[in-house]
Every structure is written in structure tokens, then in C-alpha cells.
Amino acid sequence: MSNSEASVNFSQQIAHHLPFLRRYARALTGSQSSGDAFATATLEAILEDRASYASCASPRVALFRAFRLVWQSAGAPDADAGDAPISRSLETAAQDHMRLLTPDTRQALLLNSIEGFTPEEIGQIMDISAAGAKDLIDGARREIEQSMAGDVLVIEDEAIIAMDLHSIVTSIGHNVTGIGRTRDAAIELGLKKIPDLILADIQLADNSSGIDAVNALLEQIGQIPVIFITAFPERLLTGDKPEPAFVIAKPYTEDQVRSAVGQAMFFSSTETLKTA
8 A cells, every 4th residue: 555545444434433533532532622622632642643543453452542542641631611511401400420530431432322332342442351341341330320310200000010110200300290191191201291211101091002112202391311111021022202212121121221211311411422
């Protein structure tokens, strides 16, 4: 390959991964301006030492590794005090809780949950073992699950299950806005107080549909995360809206519900980071 061809290939690699680096930088620093500044500094560092970047088996890993070195050399700062706050309330809460985590834990969580790196790849980026990276991710998720509080609407017709879900949700700091046993009751409750998350069964008391209730609510209040807890998970495999990220089959475990609720809250709060 000629020098000119290598230069073009290098530029194409950078261009392909740069939007994702900017997304990660914004999530890590909590600020678009700070994130972009560190992304720019990373590009400058790579241009000064292309050999190190090109020698890595994965250009994407090399790019994020270079960013980590630049960010660490600056003291791993958060957003500047003068930066404009992020507008969404849940996203603001997410950033506040992220800052309470150690720098290494924040990086590992975001590299995994937002950018999709494996523990092995995170280990390469952070100069730690894959097992160490997994420990950081697990610890961060536990912290986030316990700290991201919000309003939850439960759509469930079986009283014992509804009470159990209410107990689990409130035990991790969330507020249950109501329990809807039918489609119409669920819609009324959801419109009375808009929730941050919906936990929904499919088959309701009057043979109405929890899916219909969720669809009707999302049409009126906008997109919020939904977790379906059902004995009929196959009914969700139709391609119809909503396409849930979380489906828990009955009988469920408390750990399943706690983990799904915590992660759904957090991922929803950072959704604008994924699409920005």
C-alpha cells in the first residue's frame, strides 16, 4: 500500500469512529463542549503518533485508548462549572450519579453500556484485565440501579404480583404512581401522572391488552422505557410497537426485576447520548 493510500485509509478509520468517540466523550464529561475538546485533543495526539494507532489490531480500541490517555493526562475532569446543564431531568440525574462513580468505573460503564465494548476490549483500552473491567462494570451497574429514582406505573391484574412488584420497585428507591388492572385504568393512571417507566403485563383482568394500554400511553405521552413482565413473551415477537428492550418471563426473580428497572431507567436517561 502506498503512503497516499495508507493516509486515506487512516483518515477513513478516524472519520468512521469519530462520532462515537464524541458521544462517549460527552457522556464521560457531561458536556458537549468539554467532550469535543478532548476528542479534538485525541485526534491531535494520534496525528503526532500514527504508528501507535495503526499498530493496534482494532482501530476503534486504539482510538478510545488514545482518548483515555489524553483525558487522564488532564486529570480526568468532569464538565466545567460554566457548561449549560443537559435539559432532560433523568439525564441530568444520570450525569450527577455518574460523577459520584470513580473515573475508572465511569469509563468502564460507558464503554460497555453506551459504546458496546466487551470486557476484553475495555481491558485493552484501560490497561486492566478483562476480569477487572467486568468488576468495574458490575459495580457501576449496582450503583446506578440503586441511585436512579423515578416514577413507575405498574400494569398488572393479579393482586399478589402487583403487590410484589410494588415492593420491589419501592425497595430500590422508585415511586409507584399507580397499579392499573385493565387497559382503561392503566391509561387513566398514566395520563394522570406521567411515569418515567412502565412495568406491564400482557393479559389483563377484563381480557384487555397490556400491549394496547402501553401503545395508547406512548402515543400520548411520548417514548418512555417499558418492561414487559409476562407469562406470554411470545406475544411480543410480532414486530408491532412498542419494541421492548426488556422482557421478563413469569415466574420472575426479584433480581431480574431490580436489574431491569435500574438499567432501563439509566439507559433511558442517556438515550439522547446514543442519538446525538
